Amino acid sequence: MSFENLLIFIPACFALNMAPGPNNLLSVANATRYGFWISTVAGVGRLLAFVGMIAIAATGLAAVLQASLLAFYAIKLIGAAYLFYLAFQLWLAKTSEQEQKRPRVAKSLLALARQEFLVAAGNPKAILIFTAFLPQFVDISEAAAPQFFTLGAIFLGLEWLAIAAYACIGSHLRKWFSESRRQKIFNRICASLLGAAGVGLLVARRSTAA
Template sequence: MDLATLALFLPACFALNMAPGPNNLLSVSNATRYGYRASCLAGIGRLLAFAGMIALASAGLAVVLQTSALLFYGIKVLGAAYLVYLAVQLWRADPQAQAESTAAKVGLWALARQEFLVAAGNPKAILILTAFLPQFVVPGEPITPQFTLLGAMFLMLEWIAISAYAYMGLHMRRWFAEPRGKRLFNRCCAGLLAAAASVLLMARRA
């Protein structure tokens, strides 16, 4: 890959990584509830989901998702249902109980699994990667090494986005230190997750 292609890929990719979405919203919420470190480590689940999607795009298996309406809508409905479930959990969360649970050891495996399921439950993410990454593949050169390099850079920038959103959540945690503020923030996040579920349900195949 030449420097000109790299200069185009990096800013375009980072804009994609930093775009507000269910996973980035989850990073903010986790940071406010469990702290910066827990939120960043939970993001590993998202990276694993995206790595699988990049592998699918590289192997051309995403075409199956594009051609199978049943598979696409099945994943979409399950993903939206999970977002609604998270929204309900946040809406009903007790701020006082959160304060007590923060002091206790947080199950990072559960948080990482949550990130993985939110990412994996969005079939549009596979299609976006399928449409985005090939634009920067140089014709005439081996495809697999190029996809590997592009995918690695995508995941690296995604990790930066995870850290940035978690840092944002850490500062919001200070602003919403009181139980009333925590409840307000949780319910705002719940509303945004429910809205993301609605958008996902309306998504159509390209």
């Protein structure tokens, strides 16, 4: 892999990491409720899902997903259903002063990480993005596996920065949304956006997801 390729890959990759999406929206919403560090650490769940997707792309198994209409739509329906579930939960989320001052951190951290994982894993477009994006920077004259490992590690590092950036936005919003009514409005805005993302996932065609 050439240094020139890396100079192109890194900014392009970071732009992809920073693009607004369900996971980044979830990081913002979680940070407004639980704070910067909880939201950032919960992003490990997303990274674990992406590790699996990178492995799938590296082994060529994503071609199975791209070729199988049934597999694509099954994952898509499950992912959309989970986004709708999160939207419903966030819409009805409690915003009392007591809950904001004493969040159930130990239990919430595991639950939030699981949410991040499931939102990422429930989007078949993410696997296809890895399939279409990463291979463009692989030198076919060299062994592919080490290059996928390097590119994947860079992607995950940049994704971690994106998680922190969105969590930082959420943590600053948290101060403004300390009032219960404002928090409720924000939760419902995020819930609506998550619901819209679920609708977008449902209407996405396989040909446009590649």
